[in-house]
Amino acid sequence: MHKLSYEIQPPAATLAPIVESFWRLQTGAVVDKPVLLLPDGRLDVLFSYSRTEPLHVMLMGLGTEAEQVTLAAETVMCAVSLRLPAAEYLLGTRVADILNSARPLPSDFWGITAADLTDFRQFYAKLNATLPTLLSPATDLRKLRLFEQIYATDGASPVHQLAAEAGWSSRQMNRYFQEYFGLSLKSYCAILRFRASFPQLKAGRLFPEQDFTDQAHFIREVRKFAGVRPKDLARNADDRFIQFSAWPQE
Structure with a gap:
């Protein structure tokens, strides 16, 4: 089973x-x-x-x-x-x-x-x-503001806007992301935007509803992160994609 x-x-x-x-x-x-x-x-x-x-x-x-x-x-x-x-x-x-x-x-x-x-x-x-x-009692308010905005927008805000709202330069933010997490801030935001598309795909809606340029951009991003086209991810045969299977129905 x-x-x-x-x-x-x-x-x-x-x-x-x-x-x-x-x-x-x-x-x-x-x-x-x-x-x-x-x-x-x-x-x-x-x-x-x-x-x-x-x-x-x-x-x-x-x-x-x-x-x-x-x-x-x-x-x-x-x-x-x-x-x-x-x-x-x-x-x-x-x-x-x-x-x-x-x-x-x-x-x-x-x-x-x-x-x-x-x-x-x-x-x-x-x-x-x-x-x-x-939890550590010492926190950097710039980082907290940055992450609050990243998660509130599912990665949709451009890096220059995040920098302005956090009071932190784009260069400093990217250095922090590379040193702490191993990827750029822009790449991380793209992952969050991909993940934010799970509910719509699970509901069978195969067109971009997040901040993607167009349908071709949406398909490219899904293929980059999932290895398949949006329709194949939505089908999820045999519960192949485990996080997608666990996502609640809308």
Whole structure:
């Protein structure tokens, strides 16, 4: 069986600038499940185990292209999906070295155990309580203004406008993005714009509704990040694109 079960919860209000969501995924029994991971502009701390693998924890860096992976049968995975400020203010680390890659973390990271993964409410409540105590008190207001605008517009604002609103030069912003995350600010905004098209594609609307120049630009961007045309992503045969499958219906 290839069946996937998926649950998701938003963070507490105090964590909203740093954490996008908490989620849990479980695969079915008998056979492994091949899937493609799509770029979605998030960092993910993944806690998982299967019937053949003990609990392990990974920090997933940003992705810029679809990645083929196979989920083992009877995999249980809980995760914290993070906004980019989390790298500096929660994790205290740069993630440029794990662009399209991952970094192993200690198996007891954030005090999570295998038992926490069996009960999503327990996992969610535990980290909602723990993560605020780990946040750095020192923050750069320019960065917070920058990220607030990036996420509010799903990456649609041009770099020069973001610079003006954040009070930070375009050159400084791009240096920060390259050094901390491994890609340019413009490239990151393109990923967010691609991700923002998921709801319309899932509803079967194959024409651009975000800030794309025209239909050809939309098709190019979807093919760049998903490896397929918009109609193939919308069809999503056999739940091939896992984040797309988990996206709620409009």
